[in-house]
Amino acid sequence: MREKDLLVKDIGEFSLIERLVEVLGPAxxxxxxxxxxxxxxxxxxxxxxxxxxxLASSDMLLEGRHFDLSxxxxxxxxxKALAVNLSDIAAMGGRPRWALVxxxxxxxxKVSLVEEIYAGIAELAEEYGVIIVGGDTCSSRQLIIDICIxxxxxxxxxxxxxxxxxxxxxxVTGSLGKSAAGLAYLRGKNQxxxxxxxxxxxxxxxxxxxxxxxxxxLLIRSGMVNAMNDISDGLAxxxxxxxxxxxxGARIWxxxxxxxxxxxxxxxxxxxxxxxxxxxxxxDYELLLTxxxxxxxxxxxxxxxxxxxxxxxxxxSFIGRILPFPGVELVYPDGRIxxxxxxxxxxFKNSAT
Amino acid sequence: MREKDLLVKDIGEFSLIERLVEVLGPAxxxxxxxxxxxxxxxxxxxxxxxxxxxLASSDMLLEGRHFDLSxxxxxxxxxKALAVNLSDIAAMGGRPRWALVxxxxxxxxKVSLVEEIYAGIAELAEEYGVIIVGGDTCSSRQLIIDICIxxxxxxxxxxxxxxxxxxxxxxVTGSLGKSAAGLAYLRGKNQxxxxxxxxxxxxxxxxxxxxxxxxxxLLIRSGMVNAMNDISDGLAxxxxxxxxxxxxGARIWxxxxxxxxxxxxxxxxxxxxxxxxxxxxxxDYELLLTxxxxxxxxxxxxxxxxxxxxxxxxxxSFIGRILPFPGVELVYPDGRIxxxxxxxxxxFKNSAT
Numbered sequence: 001m002r003e004k005d006l007l008v009k010d011i012g013e014f015s016l017i018e019r020l021v022e023v024l025g026p027a028x029x030x031x032x033x034x035x036x037x038x039x040x041x042x043x044x045x046x047x048x049x050x051x052x053x054x055l056a057s058s059d060m061l062l063e064g065r066h067f068d069l070s071x072x073x074x075x076x077x078x079x080k081a082l083a084v085n086l087s088d089i090a091a092m093g094g095r096p097r098w099a100l101v102x103x104x105x106x107x108x109x110k111v112s113l114v115e116e117i118y119a120g121i122a123e124l125a126e127e128y129g130v131i132i133v134g135g136d137t138c139s140s141r142q143l144i145i146d147i148c149i150x151x152x153x154x155x156x157x158x159x160x161x162x163x164x165x166x167x168x169x170x171x172v173t174g175s176l177g178k179s180a181a182g183l184a185y186l187r188g189k190n191q192x193x194x195x196x197x198x199x200x201x202x203x204x205x206x207x208x209x210x211x212x213x214x215x216x217x218l219l220i221r222s223g224m225v226n227a228m229n230d231i232s233d234g235l236a237x238x239x240x241x242x243x244x245x246x247x248x249g250a251r252i253w254x255x256x257x258x259x260x261x262x263x264x265x266x267x268x269x270x271x272x273x274x275x276x277x278x279x280x281x282x283x284d285y286e287l288l289l290t291x292x293x294x295x296x297x298x299x300x301x302x303x304x305x306x307x308x309x310x311x312x313x314x315x316x317s318f319i320g321r322i323l324p325f326p327g328v329e330l331v332y333p334d335g336r337i338x339x340x341x342x343x344x345x346x347x348f349k350n351s352a353t
Numbered sequence: 354m355r356e357k358d359l360l361v362k363d364i365g366e367f368s369l370i371e372r373l374v375e376v377l378g379p380a381x382x383x384x385x386x387x388x389x390x391x392x393x394x395x396x397x398x399x400x401x402x403x404x405x406x407x408l409a410s411s412d413m414l415l416e417g418r419h420f421d422l423s424x425x426x427x428x429x430x431x432x433k434a435l436a437v438n439l440s441d442i443a444a445m446g447g448r449p450r451w452a453l454v455x456x457x458x459x460x461x462x463k464v465s466l467v468e469e470i471y472a473g474i475a476e477l478a479e480e481y482g483v484i485i486v487g488g489d490t491c492s493s494r495q496l497i498i499d500i501c502i503x504x505x506x507x508x509x510x511x512x513x514x515x516x517x518x519x520x521x522x523x524x525v526t527g528s529l530g531k532s533a534a535g536l537a538y539l540r541g542k543n544q545x546x547x548x549x550x551x552x553x554x555x556x557x558x559x560x561x562x563x564x565x566x567x568x569x570x571l572l573i574r575s576g577m578v579n580a581m582n583d584i585s586d587g588l589a590x591x592x593x594x595x596x597x598x599x600x601x602g603a604r605i606w607x608x609x610x611x612x613x614x615x616x617x618x619x620x621x622x623x624x625x626x627x628x629x630x631x632x633x634x635x636x637d638y639e640l641l642l643t644x645x646x647x648x649x650x651x652x653x654x655x656x657x658x659x660x661x662x663x664x665x666x667x668x669x670s671f672i673g674r675i676l677p678f679p680g681v682e683l684v685y686p687d688g689r690i691x692x693x694x695x696x697x698x699x700x701f702k703n704s705a706t
Contacts, residue, residue: 014695036406040598041514042444042583043410043504053389054407057396058453058501059489066491091395100411102499136412138419141495146455148411148501151396161394230395245393342367 008114009107013137019111023118024125024132034097035131044133046098052152057088063143071186074113076207077145078120084232085149086128086211087285091230092160093220094153096213098133099125101147104140117145128213157220159289162245164227167293168322169301170250173215173286173314175258176235177274180281181266182206192269198262209285215314216287222304228289234282239328240342242288251329252320252340279330280343290322361467362460366490372464376471377478377485387450388484397486399451405505410441416496424539427466429560430498431473436564437585438502439481440638443569444583445513447506451486452478454500457493470498481566510573512642515598517580520646521675522654523603526568526639526667528611529588530627533634534619535559545622551615562638568667569640575657581642587635592681593695595641604682605673605693632683633696643675 008016021039036045048054061067061081069077082099089096101121105114125132130149182202185192194202212230219225227246229238235257243250257278267274291301298318305316323329328340361369374392389398401407414420414434422430435452442449454474458467478485483502535555538545547555557563565583572578580599582591588610596603610631620627644654651671658669676682681693 036511037513042441043408043447043502045445045506045511046407046409048401048407050403054399054401054503055396056399056451056453056501056503057487058411058455058499060455060457060491060497060499062457062491062493065493088395092398094396098409100409100501102411102413104413104415104497134410138413138415140415140418140497142493144413144457144493144497144499146411146413146497146499148409148453149396150407150409150503153398158389158398160390 004112006111007107008105008109008111011111016111016114016137019115020118023115024122033129033131035133038131038133039135044098044100046133046150048152052154053158055089055092055094055151055153056148057085058146058148059084059088060144060146069143072207074116075120075123078117079124079208081145081147082121082124082130083209083211084285085147086124086130086213087230087232089149089151090211090213090216091228091287092151092153093157093216093228094151096128096130096149096151098131098150099147101132101135101145103135103137104142104144105137106141106143107139109143159220159225159228161227161229161242164242164246164248164290164322165292166248166322166324168226168290169293169297169318170252170288170290170320170322171301171316172235172258172288172319173212173316174284175260175263175315176231176284176286177263177277177281178202178205178260179209179283180277181263184270184272185266188270192266194262194265198265201260201262202266206283209283211285212287212314215308215312218308218311219287219289219304224291224300224304226290226292228287231284231286231288232282234280234343235288236279236328236340236343238288242290243322243326243328249323249325249327250320251323251331253331255333256317256319258315258317279340293321357465359464360460361458361462361464364464369464369467369490372468373471376468377475386482386484388486391484391486392488397451397453399486399503401505405507406511408442408445408447408504408506409501410438411499411501412437412441413497413499422496425560427469428473428476431470432477432561434498434500435474435477435483436562437638438500439477439483439564439566440583440585442502442504443564443566444581444640445504445506446510446569446573446581447504449481449483449502449504449566451484451503452500454485454488454498456488456490457495457497458490459494459496460492462496512573512578512581514580514582514595517595517599517601517643517675518645519601519675519677521579521643522646522650522671523605523641523643523673523675524654524669525588525611525641525672526565526669527637528613528616528668529584529637529639530616530630530634531555531558531613532562532636533630534616537623537625538619541623545619547615547618551618554613555615555619559636562636564638565640565667568661568665571661571664572640572642572657577644577653577657579643579645581640584637584639584641585635587633587696588641589632589681589693589696590635591641595643596675596679596681602676602678602680603673604676604684606684608686609670609672611668611670632693646674
């Protein structure tokens with residue numbers, strides 16, 4: 001049988017694990033970076049830096065739900081599975097350090113495809129200094145990539161979603177709705193004529209999002225961040241989570257929401273409202289944060305925005321304010337104010353797995 | 354709609370998560386036990402005891418592969434999903450502390466069933482002082498329960514599989530093959546007449562295995578354990594892992610393998626060889642360990658066995674010796690010696706998901 005035609009069911013679980021460890025390279029075998037024992041025992045043994053707290057989060061990507069092999073490259077799927085987890089650690093103010101990767105694999109999948117998924121994980125892991133220290137593989141009906149990420153942070157660095165305060169300025173990194181626009185582009189690719197750069201930008205946002213790890217680190221070091229979330233389920237949902245956890249409310253100005261020209265162009269093609277994508281699209285993995293809104297705050301925010309842009313190339317937009325009373329309001333350009341429903345992506349109600 | 358008929362697809366992801374947090378009770382919300390922030394932010398924030406190392410492992414249970422709703426109670430499925438993870442931490446010599454639970458749910462499942470699964474997780478978690486600190490839920494084609502467990506241990510307590518040494522005595526807790534016997538019993542229940550106690554014992558071993566956390570802790574405290582594994586993939590597979598990691602070999606005496614009367618009785622009914630179940634059945638979650646085999650070792654092993662039995666009710670059997678050359682040999686009662694293949698449960702080659 002030719003190597004490239006080899007299927008998961010043709011080789012044993014142990015051979016597959018050996019191949020995946022090969023893909024990870026020497027970093028997976030050796031000690032270092034707090035790894036006392038990595039893959040190859042009942043559990044990994046890890047050493048966090050003295051005085052740090054452990055951050056832990058896990059996210060599962062499912063075939064037919066979060067990705068589709070017909071338009072996602074295996075390498076992108078692996079990348080994204082780790083990226084969404086890195087994003088969670090970044091949003092807490094931590095440094096991602098170690099990951100455990102559980103795979104559910106259809107027996108008919110090619111081994112080379114699984115290796116490509118792993119290569120995508122390994123590529124992003126290397127970029128952010130994350131070591132894959134364990135995992136599990138088993139046979140399943142749909143492709144499952146489930147990653148648990150561990151990070152660390154000193155107490156003073158950790159940012160909770162529950163610490164937003166009245167008058168805080170609400171800021172967001174990058175632009176919103178790009179992932180939803182990218183998905184719409186993918187689905188109608190043959191009918192849509194986008195500017196090539198815009199097309200690449202939207203596809204990248206959906207298929208291979210860059211977690212805002214460096215941005216979060218820089219924002220935290222400013223000492224200004226009160227509350228922070230990453231935007232996995234859409235701005236509306238994440239904002240509701242912040243105000244509910246913090247016991248306050250928020251007002252957002254529609255005209256301040258950062259939309260890329262490509263997103264607007266794609267929405268026009270698709271007959272969709274780019275505002276819907278920005279508020280409810282989800283999977284943008286941008287950071288949503290609040291900083292104190294005291295006197296001089298807008299100037300400070302502008303300085304923060306400039307230094308973020310300079311250091312990382314990522315923009316930071318002032319989109320609203322924290323209010324003392326519950327609920328989230330949306331202010332339209334004509335002055336109209338409407339309540340913003342929590343909405344956001346809901347894994348069961350939109351169900352069509 | 355009546356509460357008991359409510360389906361996963363009838364309620365949103367956020368309502369479902371709220372219900373599951375309810376099932377966990379107040380322990381999931383409050384701080385304490387090293388939990389600075391549990392469920393409800395982008396990541397959990399955890400504080401390990403100063404000087405400890407972190408142990409991390411993850412295991413996924415899949416419907417149709419590891420369990421079947423037609424003969425497993427939802428509560429048992431939840432229990433087992435956590436138990437297999439606790440077993441990994443125990444086998445390293447650690448204390449399990451925190452867990453993240455990812456669920457993939459078919460939209461047609463009853464909410465009450467999912468709550469029962471969670472109740473099984475919560476029951477076992479409470480018994481061992483483990484706090485559920487996070488997780489993810491999404492819609493899937495088959496029921497998925499994926500748990501990442503975190504534990505801690507001081508350096509001196511950690512036991513690796515790679516530290517077996519020539520002449521070591523090989524010991525195993527409890528009895529072997531019970532889980533495979535339990536599965537055979539479940540599948541042919543209406544045709545098989547077992548002694549009721551034996552039936553319960555086998556069913557328990559398969560459906561609701563008790564992780565050997567207390568046993569591992571006591572064994573570690575003896576200071577005698579060189580190498581240890583939990584038996585998830587069958588004795589043969591785990592033993593090969595120990596000798597390969599340790600650069601040695603092993604000899605096992607067939608007549609010393611602990612088989613319960615119920616396992617032997619069930620094998621007779623099924624026309625199976627109980628030795629096959631003991632060596633290759635897997636899912637026994639017993640501990641396989643080695644202790645130094647120097648002069649006086651058998652006496653020490655007997656004392657260790659007695660104190661384990663007294664403290665936990667669990668037996669400890671001397672089943673073989675570590676040899677200086679590679680490979681594993683099986684010695685039959687008639688003196689015949691044969692190589693023992695690694696075999697064990699293989700998630701892809703036995704594929705019938």
